[in-house]
Structure formats: C-alpha cells, structure tokens
Amino acid sequence: MKKNALVAALAVASMLTLAGCASDPLADQFREGSGKNYIAGDGTISVYPAGERGEPIEFAGETVEGDQYDSADASGQVQVVNFWYAGCAPCRVEAPILEDVYSEVDPAEVSFVGVNVRDQAGTAASFEDDYGVTYPSILDVNEGEVQLAFAGRVPPAAVPTTIVLDQEGRVAARVLGQLEEASILSSIIDDLLAEES
Numbered sequence: 001m002k003k004n005a006l007v008a009a010l011a012v013a014s015m016l017t018l019a020g021c022a023s024d025p026l027a028d029q030f031r032e033g034s035g036k037n038y039i040a041g042d043g044t045i046s047v048y049p050a051g052e053r054g055e056p057i058e059f060a061g062e063t064v065e066g067d068q069y070d071s072a073d074a075s076g077q078v079q080v081v082n083f084w085y086a087g088c089a090p091c092r093v094e095a096p097i098l099e100d101v102y103s104e105v106d107p108a109e110v111s112f113v114g115v116n117v118r119d120q121a122g123t124a125a126s127f128e129d130d131y132g133v134t135y136p137s138i139l140d141v142n143e144g145e146v147q148l149a150f151a152g153r154v155p156p157a158a159v160p161t162t163i164v165l166d167q168e169g170r171v172a173a174r175v176l177g178q179l180e181e182a183s184i185l186s187s188i189i190d191d192l193l194a195e196e197s
Contacts, residue, residue, distance in 0.1 A: 011050050047173045048171060050172075054167060057071070057165065059146045062138065063137060063139070064121050064124045064125050069138050074111040077111045078109065078164065078166060078189055079110075079164070079165040079192060080108065080111070081150075082112070083162075083163075084115070085159060086116075086124060087119075097179050098179065098185070099134065101182050102134070102135050112135035114135065114138070115147070117159060118141050128149055150171075154171050161176055161177070162175040163175075
C-alpha cells in the first residue's frame with residue numbers, strides 16, 4: 001500500500017511539474033514571483049454536456065474528523081467536490097459561499113465534500129471552525145489519492161477548484177479558481193437535478 005501511495009504521489013508531482021513547464025497562465029502566475037504560495041485559477045467555469053462527461057470518478061479518504069468518506073455513498077446524488085487548504089486566500093473568501101449553497105440543498109439530492117490538499121487535521125479543523133464549514137473534508141495531503149482520481153479528466157490544477165459530479169459520478173462542471181457567487185453553483189446544481197426529472 002505504501003508503495004502505491006508513493007507511486008501516486010510521484011505521478012501527481014510529475015503532472016504538476018509538467019504543467020509548470022507548459023505555456024500555462026496558471027503556471028506563469030506561480031513563476032512570476034507573486035509572493036503567493038498557491039496558484040489561483042481565474043474563475044473559469046467549464047460545463048460538460050451529458051454525452052461528454054466520461055466515466056464516473058470514485059474516490060475515498062479520511063476526513064478531518066477521522067471518519068471515512070466514500071463517494072460511492074453519494075451514488076445517485078449530485079456531488080460538489082471542493083479542493084482547498086487553509087493558507088489559500090481565495091479558499092477563505094469562497095468558504096462561506098460554498099456553505100451557503102450547502103445549507104440550501106436537499107441532502108438527499110446533493111452532497112458536498114472538501115478535499116484538503118495541504119493541511120493536517122488540526123489546521124483544517126481550525127479553518128472549518130473559523131469559516132463555518134459544516135460539510136466533511138477529506139485530508140489528501142499525504143497520499144494525494146483524491147487528486148489523482150480527478151487527474152485524468154479535469155485535474156484540479158489550481159486551488160481552489162470546485163468540481164461538480166452528476167448523479168452517475170461523472171464530471172459535469174468545474175470552476176477553476178475562486179467561486180465568485182453562490183448563484184453560479186446553485187444554477188449548475190439545479191440544471192443537473194433537472195436532468196433527472
């Protein structure tokens with residue numbers, strides 16, 4: 001198991017290194033010496049028609065609270081997956097926006113999960129308390145398995161990134177960077193719920 005985790009971590013590191021070598025505005029932002037220790041996306045929203053969503057993505061991991069999260073438990077629901085960490089300024093700005101949407105959805109139809117990509121449990125828990133985040137977050141800093149699960153279809157190339165999965169677990173939308181308004185995410189969710197009607 002440890003060997004697989006090492007291979008996964010090396011694969012993620014290789015992808016990030018290769019992305020940094022390409023002519024990519026996100027990578028350029030990091031190289032320009034902005035003083036930030038993260039790469040922020042530009043808020044680009046990509047929505048994928050049902051016929052272009054690819055295969056379902058499955059992922060699991062231990063949450064900040066020490067529980068196990070498995071995406072299979074949300075089968076049949078729209079899933080909102082937010083990649084974040086505590087030291088990311090855009091993550092702090094969007095946390096209340098995500099929580100607002102989470103508090104208004106029907107938990108039988110929509111599930112939310114965060115994926116913390118850098119912090120240990122204590123730091124992540126403090127962030128959740130400070131910003132009122134009540135949905136679970138997986139700690140993905142050591143193994144990188146959740147990030148790897150998404151790497152082939154829509155890699156979370158910036159932090160924050162929010163990915164919305166349809167009821168079959170397929171990638172339906174991605175917000176690359178800070179979510180600016182709750183209405184954007186609510187509209188994506190409503191459209192997916194309407195597909196099943």
